[in-house]
Amino acid sequence: MSGNGVGTGKVEQVSDDRKQDLERINAFVDGELDPAARAEVIREAADDEAFARELIAHERLKATVADTVDMPDLELPAAPRRRRIAPALASIAASLVLLITGAIGWMVYDGRNAGTGDLALDRAIEAHRSWTADSSRGGAIALVRPASSTINAYVPDLSSNGLNINHVSERRAPGEDRLLVVGYLGSRGCRVTLLARIAPVEPQAQPVYLEIGPVRAYSWRAGRLAYRMLAEGMATRRFRLIAASVRKASLNHLPLDPDTRLALAQSRAQSPPCAA
Amino acid sequence: MSRLQPYLPRLYRYAISLTRDEDAAKDLVQQCALKALAARSVPQDEPAYRAWLFVILRNALIDDARRRKTAEALKAPVEENAGQMEYWSGDERLINVLTVKLALEKLAPHDQEIIGLIDLAGLSYAEAATVIGAPTGTVMSRISRARARLLALVEDTNVRSIDVGERRRNGKS
Numbered sequence: 001m002s003g004n005g006v007g008t009g010k011v012e013q014v015s016d017d018r019k020q021d022l023e024r025i026n027a028f029v030d031g032e033l034d035p036a037a038r039a040e041v042i043r044e045a046a047d048d049e050a051f052a053r054e055l056i057a058h059e060r061l062k063a064t065v066a067d068t069v070d071m072p073d074l075e076l077p078a079a080p081r082r083r084r085i086a087p088a089l090a091s092i093a094a095s096l097v098l099l100i101t102g103a104i105g106w107m108v109y110d111g112r113n114a115g116t117g118d119l120a121l122d123r124a125i126e127a128h129r130s131w132t133a134d135s136s137r138g139g140a141i142a143l144v145r146p147a148s149s150t151i152n153a154y155v156p157d158l159s160s161n162g163l164n165i166n167h168v169s170e171r172r173a174p175g176e177d178r179l180l181v182v183g184y185l186g187s188r189g190c191r192v193t194l195l196a197r198i199a200p201v202e203p204q205a206q207p208v209y210l211e212i213g214p215v216r217a218y219s220w221r222a223g224r225l226a227y228r229m230l231a232e233g234m235a236t237r238r239f240r241l242i243a244a245s246v247r248k249a250s251l252n253h254l255p256l257d258p259d260t261r262l263a264l265a266q267s268r269a270q271s272p273p274c275a276a
Numbered sequence: 277m278s279r280l281q282p283y284l285p286r287l288y289r290y291a292i293s294l295t296r297d298e299d300a301a302k303d304l305v306q307q308c309a310l311k312a313l314a315a316r317s318v319p320q321d322e323p324a325y326r327a328w329l330f331v332i333l334r335n336a337l338i339d340d341a342r343r344r345k346t347a348e349a350l351k352a353p354v355e356e357n358a359g360q361m362e363y364w365s366g367d368e369r370l371i372n373v374l375t376v377k378l379a380l381e382k383l384a385p386h387d388q389e390i391i392g393l394i395d396l397a398g399l400s401y402a403e404a405a406t407v408i409g410a411p412t413g414t415v416m417s418r419i420s421r422a423r424a425r426l427l428a429l430v431e432d433t434n435v436r437s438i439d440v441g442e443r444r445r446n447g448k449s
Binding site for chain 1: 278280281284285288289292298302305306309310313372373376377380391394395396400401416417419420423424426427430
């Protein structure tokens, strides 16, 4: 692809080649290309930084557009009634609905609130759910910058993966370490939390992945910092890719490289919305 | 749960792209839902059912006298002469919700509609083509041009993304 003025703010006339490039970029971000065409776009992006930046810009634009609509409570209007159900049948159906609703409610409650037996993980899950509960209620972005943070943690930009920072806070319960909490909100319902705390150096510590019900957790060490990433209901493969990418970048305190960002964007496009 | 219920958020997002008005969008979704619930013949195949719902919503707008002006704009032929189109390939850092929201409101109705179908309602090109009654290739070029215009408008707003570390402590961005 020839020079396209990315980042220059210049306006350009459109040639047929340029039009095709743009259509290919848009089809890529919309998940409309077949695997061979997708691979070709990724190869081209790897060779052409301007093309890669434009690809990422379109990914971000798409994700941001999805964030522009606040969803109200929507209810179905009453359906026009066509025929009456026999009272006895209705009674049986109502009983079944109650039974099923109760069973589902019990299962959801059990899966979401039972402790894991790991106090640090329970604390992390509690931190994750405290901000995700707020974000579920909608409203403005809640960013609380720690007043005197002692945690110089790595906080990556995951916007190319459709995840934007929605919450930043620092927690400290009596007798516990400071905990930096960074919440990422996705345009399709995903909520990812990155937690960081200062901890004694453990050179041999290996990253650990846990999956407990809908909770996905990935923890690792980077020097004096202990990180943990959490999500609920996210596709396992996508979560593990995000977490592993952030871990790798956190070890060097460098931004995610273009290849990683593209891989994350592709993973997002291929993953279902988060279920939690 | 009604078969229609899961589609309400996507229908609302599409309705917002058509009306740019929350109350009007809600009304439109309600009209669409009523018509769908009252229909005697409903597509059994899920993709067909989904497209059918969006067509109902679109037709509800076109039928609505209060939205006559917008509907006329939707029915007007789309400028297909891409050779005269100006594109701007924007710096990604400029993109944030506020600037995009402002820019979306300035787009022509047919651009808002195609972005609404693809980005807000999450339809595939084929599904969007069914809704607007055009070939899939037309959807592909229309979304490409609409996003190019959107990027150009984002640039025109000249609002910069705010770095997280510089946000005020009261939480407002």
